[in-house]
Amino acid sequence: MKCTKCGRYTLRKDKCPVCGGEVKVPHPPKFSPEDKYGKYRLVMKIITGQIEVSEELKSRVLEKYYKIHSTT
Ligand SMILES: [Zn+2]
Numbered sequence: 001m002k003c004t005k006c007g008r009y010t011l012r013k014d015k016c017p018v019c020g021g022e023v024k025v026p027h028p029p030k031f032s033p034e035d036k037y038g039k040y041r042l043v044m045k046i047i048t049g050q051i052e053v054s055e056e057l058k059s060r061v062l063e064k065y066y067k068i069h070s071t072t
Helices: 033-048 055-071
Strands: none
Touching: 033 055
16 A cells, blocks of 8 residues: 555555555556446447347447356
């Protein structure tokens, strides 16, 4: 974790032990929730037929979609 106030690194997750500032994860995850949401929307568009794709691709997308939903 890294303090947003003084820039020190700390293992604490609530606040900086030096200045009491807010701490955050220094390296944000590569894939943001927006990306996931965008992918989900794209999949939904393919499933609902808003985007025209080949039957083969559609079935592949559907397969992936159901795999994702059965694991979560
Ligand atoms: Zn600090």
